[in-house]
Amino acid sequence: MTSALPYALIATDLDGTLLRAGDTVSARSYAALATARAAGAQHIIVTGRPVPQVRHVLDGLGYEGLAVCGQGAQVYDAARGRLVHSVSMDRGLAEVALGKIEAEIGEVYAAVNQEGVDAEMLIGPGYRMWHPHLPTVRVPRRSDLWSAPINKVLLQHPRLDDDELTRVARGVVGDLVNVTMAGEHTVELQPPGIDKASGLARAAEALGLAASATIAFGDMPNDVPMFAWSAYGVAMANAHRELVEVADEVTLSNESDGIAVILERLYA
Numbered sequence: 001m002t003s004a005l006p007y008a009l010i011a012t013d014l015d016g017t018l019l020r021a022g023d024t025v026s027a028r029s030y031a032a033l034a035t036a037r038a039a040g041a042q043h044i045i046v047t048g049r050p051v052p053q054v055r056h057v058l059d060g061l062g063y064e065g066l067a068v069c070g071q072g073a074q075v076y077d078a079a080r081g082r083l084v085h086s087v088s089m090d091r092g093l094a095e096v097a098l099g100k101i102e103a104e105i106g107e108v109y110a111a112v113n114q115e116g117v118d119a120e121m122l123i124g125p126g127y128r129m130w131h132p133h134l135p136t137v138r139v140p141r142r143s144d145l146w147s148a149p150i151n152k153v154l155l156q157h158p159r160l161d162d163d164e165l166t167r168v169a170r171g172v173v174g175d176l177v178n179v180t181m182a183g184e185h186t187v188e189l190q191p192p193g194i195d196k197a198s199g200l201a202r203a204a205e206a207l208g209l210a211a212s213a214t215i216a217f218g219d220m221p222n223d224v225p226m227f228a229w230s231a232y233g234v235a236m237a238n239a240h241r242e243l244v245e246v247a248d249e250v251t252l253s254n255e256s257d258g259i260a261v262i263l264e265r266l267y268a
Contacts, residue, residue: 006215006267007215009204010041011045011217012044012045013047014049015048016219016220016254017218017219017223018254020255023057023060023133025057025061028257029257032259032260033263036266036267042065043063046072047069048222050069050113050114050119051069052120053121055078064078066078066207069199072197073194073199074086075202086151087151089177089189091146091150093191094153097176097177098142100176103172104168105160106157107158108155108157108165109155110127110155110156111127112153114151115149121137122137122138123136123139124141124142128185130184152189154186155189156185162181162184166180166181166187169189177189178191178193180195180221181220181221183220195226200214201229215266216230216233216234217236218234218239219238219243224246227243233246233248234248234249234250234259236251236253237252237253238253238254249262
């Protein structure tokens, strides 16, 4: 059935892409995804958020498939409520990377996403959480961030903007860890080789689907690897310029149902 589809796999980022303000999905986007699934396509959410910060979205969508979470470090089976694949970040390596970055640009503020389906996001001194609706735990000392296994580190700098912080971090520790900008005020360090493309490739393989059958939607530089892996990449109108430069097409913004516009054209 899927052989005649324009794309058998639809990969969507969440924040700034499928989601509107307040972690909501519009009725139009929901209907467009339902139409594509009815035609035989599979939908995979591919998000930088770890599982604990995305389950409420999946539940609201009635989502029962595989979801790529934690910037590619996690593949989550929503129907069974369990991780089918997970990559932790070496905490010693994370400390070394932070030390090298701070030697270059001074103090940075850090947070971590812990490993596991019920894990916590720990916020270190100075770090500002820009999504207050997501659950976090503030800790008094940097050393407290390493109390349990983690899958990524999040960085902020008191003066440098996101682009500059990403550039500097890549230049200093890009040979040790993967550095990516995942959103406004969200620069992240992941284990080497872990990104949205690696997670999506693993999930697609489990479904028996290939990159050549995949259309991807995103809005931030962390979506660049996913676009490179997929056959066709669609950037939102609100996307970062780095992603727009490598996109095959630019659609409307997330607030204007940009995903739905494309899916309606392809699968209606």
